[in-house]
Amino acid sequence: MTEIDFYELLECERTADDKTIKSSYRRLAMQFHPDRNPGNAEAEAKFKAISQAYDCLKDPQKRAAYDRYGHAAFTQGGGGGGGPQGFEGFSDIFESVFGDFMGGGRRQAGPRRGADLRYDLEITLEESFHGKTESITIDVAANCEACDGSGAEPGTSAISCPTCGGRGQVRAQQGFFVIERACPTCHGAGRVVQSPCRACGGEGRVDKTKTLEVKIPAGVDEGTRIRVSGEGEAGGRGAPPGDLYIFLHVRRHAIFERDGTTLAARCPISFTTAALGGEIEVPGLDGEVLAIKIPAGIQSGKQLRHRGAGMPVLNGRGRGDLIIEIAVETPTRLTARQRELLEEFRTSETGEESPQASGFFAKLRGMFEG
Template identity: 40%
Template sequence: MAMVATADKRDYYEVLGVDRTATQDQIKQAYRELAMTSHPDRNPAPDATDRFREIAEAYAVLCDPAKREQYDVAGHAGVSERWSTEDILRGFDFGDFFGGRFADVGGIFGDLFGGRSHRVPVKPHGADLHHELSLSVEEAAKGGERLISITRSDRCKTCAGSGAKPGTQPITCTECQGSGQKQQTRTEKAMRFVTITSCARCFGRGTFIESPCLSCHGSGLEFVPHQIRVQIPAGIDDGMMLRLVGQGQAAPPAGEPGNLLVRVLVKPHPFLKREGDDLYTTAAIDFASAALGSKIEVPCLGGEKVKVTIPPGTQSGTGLRLRGKGMPRLNARGKGDLYVVVDVRTPTDLTQRQRELLNELKFEMHKKAAVAPSVET
């Protein structure tokens, strides 16, 4: 099968000459026009076939909402990871715009479809499983092992994934002769339509089970609860994804299992805010302590308490750095820092005595301010 390296592929939107926000109708219109002019029957250019194939592939992806979304998110690689070229073009109504003129679908797409004689079977892949893991900031800082309970499909033990009753074998599907595909041609108003779909009898497998396995009813799968150990790296952050290769759904009989994708959600901390490897916390102090300086106790990660010196004359909003009291650096040595942001509070309910003292202070401060300029002159 001729596979084009995804790096060499042109952007599908560029191929069709449409905007990324184009509607399905606009995409269809663009394809229709391009397909008409570049169809090898009409266009004598030597690269017409390649060009036409490129257009058809771009259209086949963009006209399918699921494939288009995957392409928008992950590009060519995202599409080819999930669908083979065969999957992309299968079930796509090529004959639609050409009628009788476009009878030889196999001629143009022969190598994409693999052709019956030199068909290379694509190894089926099991679906990925998704799981969310909620952690506190402390747990994210510590890391370590976690057990995740999932129920996933495994290869059926009774039939080893074949789906056939032990002692029997799946037979080649008589409907599609083992190709897994069905090609239907119909003529309507002198237009010839060729539709290629997955074989409905064997669901595209190419084989058919006459006596199904009694444990899995022929699916080849059994659903089994699993406890899966996950190693959480210390310092993991909210939204990060852990990928456990081969722990997803099985794909019998010969396919590879999918992956288990664990998304980490770190719950907000009651008083610590994280930014990268650093943590931030706020310490409220009264203005006398801010002016005169003082020592306060600040709660850190994991309940630890650290004494912090507030230097005399500290302004509100000042950040005091505590080295190495932040989060462990993910996949690296050391830790981030903890910043204690000082919040100087203005008192609101003053006692009589406090009011007197403050009045005295105010008087002193104003006197000092009034005297100061006269010293200079």
């Protein structure tokens, strides 16, 4: 299962304040509300996803747990149970965050969930535009096949820890307080292996290289985080595995720059096209050639917007815009005939052809004459 980061769903930075998150949620909720998109299953799914993300991030405690554990904070075996709606077992998350400060805290006995893994993946802007399925190879601690992850030699099994009686915790008296800590014998597992598996040395895990096919949706941006459930490190002795988090990095493009769903490109045009107007062709990332009309008398720095030709909306519908910034290029190599024609044009100038230049120099003359 692939899950998109809550901050990505709400189109917010991880450092966004509550007001920004709320504003972004309201905007997206209005855009994808089922009443505004009747019969649109994609819009309904998007609406549910952003509602779930906002339900988590609007609550300071849930957000703190999510920032530390990600989606694992709301799955069984991931530091807490339930989901953002009910957030069952949040006390376990709270104790995991603040337990050491409070003197240890209560912890459930049993093997710990496997660690999460991070994988950094670089893609091109074109791949971000279209989406793709990427094959990645990772080195991971996987369940030992010989003992099926139990850590015990085949034919045997783990027994209840004699030190803690299977509780995984031992108590110690300190003045008026009774402190519970992880059992030093079973390390909180509650069970011990008497006959360790020879294949994994009793760990229940072995190092393994595996290849995964990961779907990257269209519209992902720099820093987008994709969660692949259950593909992290295997848990100790049968405990649930961690998750794999893929962090995406979009390679710089030679022509286009990106800002959210907006694409921008600087386009040089000849000074004759700028003066007389015309049409230029710009290839889009989707392969379609866009015809951009140039109005007569356009100046350098002028921006022309082509709606719907930008990046696709992540997990949504529609596309952003393409902005073309005009750069008028002065010719540097002229034939004799071209120079002759330009000389004729210069001698016929009245000043009205270039009102900005005329106005500027008129002001300068006024300054000195005054």
